[in-house]
C-alpha cells in the first residue's frame with residue numbers, strides 16, 4: 445500500500461492541509477481553515493465528494509485541527525491513523541539547528557519555540573498546529589520539514605553578512621533563506637526533466653509568488669539564496685521591499701520619527717508591488733499597465749530588473765547553468781513576467797520562446813527554444829508532496 449501522509453501548514457490565522465498519497469504524488473484531499481480566532485471562521489474541504497464550504501467559529505488551532513478531522517469523517521476520504529505513515533508539518537525557521545527534517549518530540553518542539561525569536565510571526569503558529577495535531581494523532585510519527593533546511597548547505601561566503609562577527613554570533617545574524625522545500629522540489633524536478641542526476645546539474649530556481657526568492661542550486665544543493673535572516677531580503681515581492689540600503693531604516697527613524705514597528709510594517713506589508721503600484725497582485729498590475737498607468741509600468745520594470753540582477757549574479761556564482769525554473773503563483777501563471785525577467789540575457793545562453801511561454805502553465809514544460817544552452821522550465825511547485833516524501837523517508841530511516 446502506498447504511504448499516505450497528512451501534511452499540515454499552520455499559519456497564524458489559518459491551517460492548510462493535504463492528504464498526500466506519496467507514490468502517485470496525488471492529493472487525496474486538500475483544504476483550508478481560515479480566520480481562526482475571529483468570530484466566524486471559513487472552512488473549505490476538497491475531497492472525493494467535491495468541495496465543501498462552511499462558516500463556523502474556529503476559536504484556536506486545537507479547534508482547527510478538530511474541524512479538519514470532522515471534515516474527513518463526514519466528507520471523506522477516511523482518515524484512519526492506521527492508514528497514515530506520518531503527519532508532516534511545515535515549519536518556517538529551523539535556524540542552524542535543523543539541516544533536515546526532524547521527528548517531533550518535546551525537545552524538537554522546544555527548539556522550534558526557541559527559534560521563534562528569528563521568525564516571530566511564523567514559528568509560534570507552526571508550533572500551535574504541531575501541538576494540536578500531536579494531541580489528535582498521539583500514536584503517529586509527526587515530522588517537521590523546515591523552510592530553511594535546504595539552505596543549510598550554503599557556504600560561509602554566501603551566508604555570512606559583513607558585519608561585526610561578535611554581534612552576528614551573539615544574535616545568530618546570518619542568512620538562513622526560505623522557500624527551501626519549494627526550491628528543493630523544483631530543482632530536483634528540473635534535473636529529472638533533463639534526464640540527469642541532480643548531482644550533475646546546476647539550476648537557478650525563481651520562486652515568484654506573493655513571497656519571492658531565487659536560489660542557485662549546484663549539484664542538487666543550495667549554494668546561494670536571496671532571502672536572508674528573514675524572508676524580507678532579495679527580490680521585489682507582493683508587499684515586501686526585498687533588497688534596500690539598510691540606511692533607509694535609520695534615515696526614516698531619524699527624519700520621519702518612524703518606530704521599529706512602523707518600519708517593519710512599511711517594509712514587510714506596504715512595500716514591494718503594493719508600494720510601487722498600489723496593488724500586490726500581479727494581475728492588477730498588468731491591468732493597470734494596460735490602462736496606461738505609468739506607476740504600474742515602472743513597478744514591473746523594477747521587478748524584472750531585480751530578477752535579472754539575481755540571475756546574472758547566480759550565473760557568475762555557479763559558473764555553468766543547465767536550467768532556470770520558474771515556479772509559484774506568478775512563475776507558473778504569468779507569461780509576461782517570465783519573458784521580460786529573462787529578456788536580454790541571450791549572451792548567457794538564456795532565451796525564452798514567445799510561443800512556448802504563452803499562457804498559464806498547469807503542467808511542467810520547457811519554454812526555451814530547442815537547442816538552448818540553458819533550458820528554461822516552468823515547474824509547478826509541490827511543497828506538500830516534498831514534505832510528505834521527506835516525512836516517509838525519515839520514518840523509514842528511524843524504522
Ligand code: AMP
Nearest residue numbers: 653654655725726727772773774777778
Ligand atoms: P503564491 O504566493 O505562490 O500563491 O502566488 C500568489 C500570487 O500569484 C498572486 O498574488 C498573484 O500576483 C499571482 N498570480 C496568481 N495567478 C496569476 C495569474 N493568472 N496571472 C498573474 N499572476 C498571478
